[in-house]
Amino acid sequence: MRHFCDLDDEEQHALGIIPEENLDIEKQNPLHKSQQPSKPARKNESRVSVILLDQGLFTVYKRLFVMCLALNVTGLVLASTGHFPYARNRAALFSIGNILALTLCRSEAFLRVVFWVAVKTLGRSWVPLFLKTATTSLLQSLGGIHSGCGVSSIAWLVYALVLTLKDRDNTSTLIIGVSSSILALLCLTSLAAFPLVRHLHHNVFERTHRFAGWMALCLLWAFIMLTISYDPKSRSYSKELGSRVVKSQEFWVTVGITVLIIMPWLTVRRVGVKVSSASGHASMIRFEGGIKAGILGRISPSPLSEWHAFGIISDGKKEHMILFQQHSISL
Template identity: 30%
Template sequence: MSQSSVQDSATFNEKDVLAKPADVHMVSAKSSITFELEPAAAALPKDDLAASESLEEKESSLSLDEKAISWEDFRNDDYSDKKQGRLARNLRFQIFNIYRRLFSVVFIANMAIFIAFCVRGASVPKLGEIAIANLFVAILCRQDYVINALFLILCAAPKSWPLWVRLKLCRVYSLPGGTHSGSAVSGTVWLILFVGQATRDFVDGGEVSAATLGVTYSILLLLLVIILFAYPSLRSKRHDTFEYFHRFMGWTVVALVWAQVILLNNDYKGTQSLARALRTNPTFWLVVVLTASIALPWTRLRKETVRSEVLSNHALRLYFDYDEPVPGSFVRISNDPLLDWHSFATISEPGKKGFSVVISRAGDWTSAMIASPPPQIWVKGIPVTGVMRIVPLFRRVVVVATGSGIGPCAPHVFAKRSAIQLLWSAPNVRETFGDKLVDSLLEASPNAVIYDTRKNGKPDMVKLVARMVKEFEAEAVCIISNPSLTRKVVYGMMSRGVPAFGAIWDS
């Protein structure tokens, strides 16, 4: 996804004050933003009934380019109404965000037990069981069906429930990521203790074999490399490397864990057979389930026929016919299933079979796709729900998208399960994404704001969203944009007491 970053503030020239609705389009009964007709239409006699009726008909049939909107009071908005002191709000909304809180809960709980085991001591098999249990949770909470089930259950709450309850349920979108990373890091720490205890046991001539010890050291080394490249700053700089390490080293770890479980059970089986030792050991069944969890999406690997629509030299729309995903879902596609996978939001419309995805130019892969759209493409697993799945929990919500971020937002506009005020900001909107998509959004949501940054400059998005929240009386804000702008808008709203949600880029 490629969007323009938005600066903290923006000045508007005189030419920015009146913007054509192809650039900015807004209808709001409570808004101080006003519609103005073109001079020729405004000059019609007001006392002439026929002329008035003709004017109304003409206004309703005018293209968006023939209307104008005044933004004179926008730049004078005062939005310096943050609810807490600088230190308190930075700690709450930036340093200890929901993702990090979930990570901390999982990690601290593990470390409390870890310290107790260090003081009281524990057997090698018990430490191995705890380490694998953490890896089991880390893998299972990122499984497609588990994620969809969590969203399905927690986002099924009726809008009549108190807002504070629904806001708690919204945290489901951070649950898989925070739990995944917390459990994975905790499992690695437990494995370090396991290695230390197993090494001591081996040196003292205990049950642990050299083969078990060698496999365990290999697992620990691979997990440390995976965690290193998963560190946020390194992951963003070397994302392809992170993906390759995460996938191929992860598969290697699973294979080695199988070897470790078999070898360790063989070391401690005593007089019983190895088969019985494995069958009665819970660790063995944890490994069975986590392996099936990883393999399941790959059992649904197939090549799907797609219909392509080149929107511009910057964007492509692909149409699929095989599923009808719920709003807020994404699908993973690839030209080479063993290497690169790319996730794109699904755009589905009620009553229409299939879905589409919008791909915008953001690198070599997307550029090649736009230049030469494929007739078929690899698809893995099922459509998986993400952060935008929470939109139906709110009665009234401001949905913000920049560039191709409109993809996750559009299905909610079409579904109309909540009252939505859409803000879509992008350069050369119609030229880039085509009239078909723009007009379908405006047809479904006539009050949508489509802001062309190429013609009107970059606005202060926090100020603009704050204005919309106030006028629309929204319960929350959901934004799909680049990382910097998402964090800026989410912080800007949360620090002013407005619930706001956006992607967290945890994978």
């Protein structure tokens, strides 16, 4: 469920949304936020040092990242040494498959099904507590698989490009150019997701991830159509695709990626809101219509740029609400 809200200045102030031009004022006057002194920072620790040193070396997220990357690296080694001929002949498919996997890890519709199955299966009194805890930790750290598949897709695409360049007589310059552009966009999105960039410049990360991702998807469709229609014998493109498209595994995987990316945008609605501030620390935004409590809701004053996720409070009948911590959103 997503909401696109038009907020006036008073409502944005109540929600704690800080315009970009006011960020410097907020930094210069830390008492402006709540008129109360903030908690003292730990001595000699900058934000950068916290990001680099206080994240833990063996978190579930990082274990999933390493596991995902290790599996793909193993596949790459086997393919490059001739022990995995299918992967060698379908390197681009493995790259696209990794993109499908990382998209699934961020698909709310897919994750809702996964969580529902997990609760129905493990949410019983006789299931051991350690199994419930381990499953919960795993589901909360699927971002590790998302990141691992992102890096792996780049590795497979580089491998596919190397093989293509070695066999340039059987491909076209246009196909090489499109695949190189996709590689550049994937590298850009991965660099934008690097912890230092993501934490220190979060809006840059959000917008780069979104717009570069959309551009890469469009180029991926161009790549699929070009590779299916290209005839290396005549060195020309055929207009009669027909059965080639249906039989192409890359085509169907790309269809899955496209559907997963489009689905969330079908739930976006522009809605009216009522904002109230019960204290200097929290604000409540209310929407019409009751829904099931516990569902995740996303709101944005600028839907193409960024989204902010919050838990939903609802009576299940007339309205649902989101509770904000004051100044929790910085635009």
